[in-house]
Amino acid sequence: MTQITTPSASEPLPQFQQETVRQVSTLRELFAAMVRALPTRVTTASELQRATKLDMKLCWKVFRVIGAPDALAAAQYVPGPANMRDLLRTMGRLGVPDALLRRVEEASEHFEQLVEEHAGDRRTFDSMVSGYAGGGDGERAVLRQRKAAFQANSHIWGVQAEAMVMTMIQRPSEQDSSRLDEIGLRGEFGVRRLRPTRQPLYEQVYATLDKQGREYSAGRRRRLSGDGDGVGLIPEFCSSPLPEVEVSEGPDGRSRAVLMHSALGMKAAVDLVMGFVLRDGAPRYYGEETHSWSIARITKPFRVAILDLVLEEGTLPREPALRGFTTTKNSQMCPPEELWTTGLLSEGESVVRLGRGPEVLAVGEVPRYAEMVEWAIRRVGWDPRRFEAWRLRVEYPVVLSSVGMVYEMMPAPGGGGR
Numbered sequence: 001m002t003q004i005t006t007p008s009a010s011e012p013l014p015q016f017q018q019e020t021v022r023q024v025s026t027l028r029e030l031f032a033a034m035v036r037a038l039p040t041r042v043t044t045a046s047e048l049q050r051a052t053k054l055d056m057k058l059c060w061k062v063f064r065v066i067g068a069p070d071a072l073a074a075a076q077y078v079p080g081p082a083n084m085r086d087l088l089r090t091m092g093r094l095g096v097p098d099a100l101l102r103r104v105e106e107a108s109e110h111f112e113q114l115v116e117e118h119a120g121d122r123r124t125f126d127s128m129v130s131g132y133a134g135g136g137d138g139e140r141a142v143l144r145q146r147k148a149a150f151q152a153n154s155h156i157w158g159v160q161a162e163a164m165v166m167t168m169i170q171r172p173s174e175q176d177s178s179r180l181d182e183i184g185l186r187g188e189f190g191v192r193r194l195r196p197t198r199q200p201l202y203e204q205v206y207a208t209l210d211k212q213g214r215e216y217s218a219g220r221r222r223r224l225s226g227d228g229d230g231v232g233l234i235p236e237f238c239s240s241p242l243p244e245v246e247v248s249e250g251p252d253g254r255s256r257a258v259l260m261h262s263a264l265g266m267k268a269a270v271d272l273v274m275g276f277v278l279r280d281g282a283p284r285y286y287g288e289e290t291h292s293w294s295i296a297r298i299t300k301p302f303r304v305a306i307l308d309l310v311l312e313e314g315t316l317p318r319e320p321a322l323r324g325f326t327t328t329k330n331s332q333m334c335p336p337e338e339l340w341t342t343g344l345l346s347e348g349e350s351v352v353r354l355g356r357g358p359e360v361l362a363v364g365e366v367p368r369y370a371e372m373v374e375w376a377i378r379r380v381g382w383d384p385r386r387f388e389a390w391r392l393r394v395e396y397p398v399v400l401s402s403v404g405m406v407y408e409m410m411p412a413p414g415g416g417g418r
Contacts, residue, residue, distance in 0.1 A: 162190030324349030
């Protein structure tokens with residue numbers, strides 16, 4: 001969930017917001033006066049539609065303008081010129097005074113001048129005011145734009161996917177209680193090509209990084225399914241027949257997997273899941289590292305990105321204070337700590353505690369996901385009932401952004417403060 005900030009009452013509004021508030025406040029008053037002037041009492045958009053026979057969407061906009069929490073929230077619902085002409089013509093036919101209609105027409109013209117001067121077009125104007133909309137309107141506007149970007153990028157890139165799921169599963173190391181044993185899973189589901197392009201259907205670089213961005217797991221990662229180092233497909237949860245994915249390992253220890261797969265459409269969609277186990281991996285407590293994080297690079301248009309943190313009970317002294325984020329930074333090109341401090345696309349994304357046990361991980365876009373996580377945990381000999389989970393879910397994440405969640409690590413019990 002994207003958090004939207006509106007200026008506090010004590011802060012002076014910049015010129016754009018001042019002019020918008022003034023113009024839309026006038027329109028709100030005039031719209032309310034028009035509704036009151038109708039021969040029958042009207043209190044809802046449905047009642048307005050029955051009284052006027054106007055399009056329901058236009059009636060809904062009228063009441064959104066009147067009833068929005070403030071003028072900035074109402075601005076994106078002001079009807080455009082064609083709708084406004086229909087509204088005024090109908091109101092006049094139903095007996096609304098001409099003097100009032102002329103005031104509405106004049107206020108509407110001033111509003112259109114405002115749009116032209118500050119934004120150039122209505123779509124850009126709506127985007128500008130959406131960041132100040134209260135009551136969830138701004139959040140819905142952002143989601144609409146993300147969905148539109150998903151549709152446009154799907155055509156431009158020629159590929160898309162239903163869901164990307166990344167899972168980090170941690171427990172205290174069996175060999176060193178100051179470090180963690182980790183299972184890492186990454187799956188892309190419903191991946192399909194929409195038109196012939198040279199863009200890989202699937203391309204993923206996998207690395208486990210320290211705070212300086214250095215790969216520290218080279219030679220120590222083990223595939224959950226099969227033998228050898230690096231990142232491997234898990235056939236048990238990939239689509240069948242298993243597509244041929246070329247996996248190579250670079251000199252820095254980072255694994256790269258590529259699938260070209262030229263067939264088009266939903267019938268050619270594939271599910272790809274890769275996973276590994278890393279023993280004696282990341283530090284468990286604050287010290288050489290200060291934060292624990294899980295970060296996914298959004299490499300194609302996804303309908304949804306899901307990041308889960310799954311911890312065995314007792315792994316941390318207390319529940320982690322997780323923070324979700326979306327950033328323009330490339331998770332493979334800069335130190336991790338830059339990702340949640342710079343280039344942010346929103347003030348934050350919500351991380352939700354799901355609870356304990358594999359069943360809490362169920363997600364509609366990936367029917368076998370809870371089964372997959374339970375399989376992975378049992379694969380290494382752990383008890384799935386001892387694990388609890390937190391989730392970051394981002395609808396229509398922006399292509400080439402990085403999505404992640406992070407928490408500040410805690411000192412070891414009895415180890416003193418920081």
